[in-house]
Amino acid sequence: MPPILEIRDLSIHFVQYERGFRRRRLPVIRDLSLTIQPGQVVAVVGASGSGKSLLAHGILDLLPYNGQMEGSILYQGEPLSPRRAEQLRGDEIVLIPQGVTYLDPLMKVGDQIRRGRKDPDSRARCTAALQRYGVGPEVEALYPFELSGGMARRVLIASAVVDRPKLIITDEPTPGLDAKAAGRILGHLRELAEEGAGVLLVTHDLELALTIAHRVTVFYAGETIEEAAAQDFSSSAGLRHPFTRALWRAMPQHGFHPLSGAQPYPGTVDTGCPFAGQCSRCRPDCVQTQRIPLRPWRGGAVRCLFPEEEASS
Amino acid sequence: MGRLGHRLRFAGKKLLRMVLLLFGVSAVTFALMAASPLDPLQTNVGQAALGSMSPEQIAQLEAYWGMDVPPLERYLSWLIGALHGDFGTSLLYRQPVLTVIGQRLRSSLWLMLTAWILSGVLGLALGITAGACRDRWPDKLIRGYCFTISSTPAFWLALLLLMIFSVWLGWLPIGLSIPIGMDAASVTLLDRLRHAILPALTLSITGVANIALHTREKTIDVMESDYALFARARGERPLAIAVRHGLWNVALPAITLQFASISEIVGGSVLVEQVFSYPGLGQAAVTAGLGSDLPLLLGITVVTAALVFAGNLAADLLYGAVDPKIRRGAARS
Numbered sequence A: 001m002p003p004i005l006e007i008r009d010l011s012i013h014f015v016q017y018e019r020g021f022r023r024r025r026l027p028v029i030r031d032l033s034l035t036i037q038p039g040q041v042v043a044v045v046g047a048s049g050s051g052k053s054l055l056a057h058g059i060l061d062l063l064p065y066n067g068q069m070e071g072s073i074l075y076q077g078e079p080l081s082p083r084r085a086e087q088l089r090g091d092e093i094v095l096i097p098q099g100v101t102y103l104d105p106l107m108k109v110g111d112q113i114r115r116g117r118k119d120p121d122s123r124a125r126c127t128a129a130l131q132r133y134g135v136g137p138e139v140e141a142l143y144p145f146e147l148s149g150g151m152a153r154r155v156l157i158a159s160a161v162v163d164r165p166k167l168i169i170t171d172e173p174t175p176g177l178d179a180k181a182a183g184r185i186l187g188h189l190r191e192l193a194e195e196g197a198g199v200l201l202v203t204h205d206l207e208l209a210l211t212i213a214h215r216v217t218v219f220y221a222g223e224t225i226e227e228a229a230a231q232d233f234s235s236s237a238g239l240r241h242p243f244t245r246a247l248w249r250a251m252p253q254h255g256f257h258p259l260s261g262a263q264p265y266p267g268t269v270d271t272g273c274p275f276a277g278q279c280s281r282c283r284p285d286c287v288q289t290q291r292i293p294l295r296p297w298r299g300g301a302v303r304c305l306f307p308e309e310e311a312s313s
Numbered sequence B: 001m002g003r004l005g006h007r008l009r010f011a012g013k014k015l016l017r018m019v020l021l022l023f024g025v026s027a028v029t030f031a032l033m034a035a036s037p038l039d040p041l042q043t044n045v046g047q048a049a050l051g052s053m054s055p056e057q058i059a060q061l062e063a064y065w066g067m068d069v070p071p072l073e074r075y076l077s078w079l080i081g082a083l084h085g086d087f088g089t090s091l092l093y094r095q096p097v098l099t100v101i102g103q104r105l106r107s108s109l110w111l112m113l114t115a116w117i118l119s120g121v122l123g124l125a126l127g128i129t130a131g132a133c134r135d136r137w138p139d140k141l142i143r144g145y146c147f148t149i150s151s152t153p154a155f156w157l158a159l160l161l162l163m164i165f166s167v168w169l170g171w172l173p174i175g176l177s178i179p180i181g182m183d184a185a186s187v188t189l190l191d192r193l194r195h196a197i198l199p200a201l202t203l204s205i206t207g208v209a210n211i212a213l214h215t216r217e218k219t220i221d222v223m224e225s226d227y228a229l230f231a232r233a234r235g236e237r238p239l240a241i242a243v244r245h246g247l248w249n250v251a252l253p254a255i256t257l258q259f260a261s262i263s264e265i266v267g268g269s270v271l272v273e274q275v276f277s278y279p280g281l282g283q284a285a286v287t288a289g290l291g292s293d294l295p296l297l298l299g300i301t302v303v304t305a306a307l308v309f310a311g312n313l314a315a316d317l318l319y320g321a322v323d324p325k326i327r328r329g330a331a332r333s
Helices: A052-059 A082-088 A109-113 A120-132 A137-141 A149-161 A179-194 A206-212 A230-234 A242-250 A284-288 B002-035 B040-044 B047-051 B055-064 B071-083 B097-132 B137-150 B154-168 B189-223 B226-233 B238-275 B281-290 B294-322 B324-332
Strands: A005-018 A022-036 A041-045 A067-075 A093-096 A167-171 A198-203 A215-220 A223-229 A295-297 A300-302
Touching: A005 A052, A022 A041, A022 A052, A022 A198, A022 A215, A041 A179, A041 A206, A052 A067, A052 A167, A052 A198, A093 A149, A093 B226, A109 A120, A109 A137, A109 A149, A120 A137, A120 A149, A149 A179, A167 A179, A179 A198, A179 A206, A198 A206, A206 A215, A206 A230, A215 A230, A215 A242, A223 A230, A223 A242, B002 B071, B002 B294, B071 B294, B097 B137, B097 B189, B097 B238, B097 B281, B097 B294, B137 B189, B154 B189, B154 B238, B189 B238, B226 B238, B238 B281, B238 B294, B281 B294, B294 B324
Parallel strands: A022 A223, A041 A198, A041 A215, A093 A167, A167 A198
Antiparallel strands: A005 A022, A005 A067, A215 A223, A223 A300, A295 A300
16 A cells, blocks of 8 residues: 655745846755655654745645745655645645634634535534534534634634545644643544544644654754654654754753754755754764765664764763 | 614714714814915906905905904804704805705716726726736736826826817717707706716726725735635635635725725816816815805815715725624624
């Protein structure tokens, strides 16, 4: 059985016009690769501004008009062309967006979930989908501004599962929710995976992602720097990239050690390792090498010239 | 309280605001006219005629134009009369002000209404088209048109149309609202329409630009919004999105624009009617202003201000009908 989604060397860049005439390419995602098997939750973890949301939009062929994409995306073993993406999105491939701004402010919730269909079957499925997440049918008659944050999130999930999707892409499903509500939302996602769907979880919250993800892809300045299994995160020693280890150490239960410095904006680092500015193990080679490839390493993958060994701490 | 109470309070507040506005507008108009250097006698009677008159005759005329009464007293007596529904008598037309305004408004109303509807519908359609085709040729064409028209004075455009359609092509009359030298009884509706085409067209052409440009911006906002993206992610087609989500969301600002444009059309009609010698309210306002016909000018000012205010009020009320935040918010408070 082929993977649900297979992304190979995906790059996304924007074309900008400087002073009206000169075209400039602004890369936001470089050489991203990931694979999602049926029933699997794959998390893409990165800081805000690292281009994660664009990945979600790119798969659905929903980039802004000046966005361009290179590389290959295979859906169930076949190339996901813009045409195919257009046919599949909303039915087999669904997006669970960040928040209530993704609902039309002037349309009732029920009408939006049903996408304008009014037949009894659509109505029943809409009510059932909401029911599944503990949202009563009275909510269908509400406008988005009348929903609470947690309610809006559940409505958005319900909107995604009205038709049985095979691939669920979710973009930051938890911000603004308390730990209990966030846990519940993630539980719903896990459940969808257990029913056989592939779930791509895009988030900045490593800790929450680890509660449901099977595999984790770490994003730094628009690049995949590590691909690991969730259980690799049980100890710092299982991780491969210095940044991932720094992320691990920054988690509350691992000492809450912050990493000093800031991530460069995507596209501002042309040569060498983008993490060089923040890396404690940076060597001259790291800055001088043109392009550091993502390579397989201990059952995962890493983009580092001198990956962390299992023994080092 | 509930819904009705809220509505009543809203209406009461608006009514009070309108009274204050009309009062302020009339006071400012009066003050400007009182400070005007125009001598009503010289303007309306003429230097030569004045020279041949006896002092008694001149004093009589000064009394007719109200020059012997202090301004404040004149304003107060006008105000008291106006509060009783008596707006006085036009000094130039020698008819009650309300009668003159009624006649003028009737011929202007068609003009303004046509221009208002035409510019609103065309502006909305062009704006949505431009916004949906952002940066492609329809957008560039529409934007080019709007910028050109926005930077063209209305009277100049009126003269241009007059030159092309009346002078060169001879298709339409040069001015007035009915043919010259024709018995009023034998004037047909077609005659009136033919005379109203050019002024209405001028007003519409200028009105379109503003509405189209604003609608375009809003359409772009909607098409780039999170909810439009999500609608696409759920497999809705661009055209369906524009109709299902775009139209309502664009309607909100469009309503405001449409009703705010009443003031622009009233203002524009003053110049346009002047160019076409069209006997409407705008032309009467110019005549009254230049001829020191204070009662008529005050009457016209108050009536047009009320018209503009009514337009904004209608926009506010319609907003409540379209926007669920206002509708449901109002119901709850």
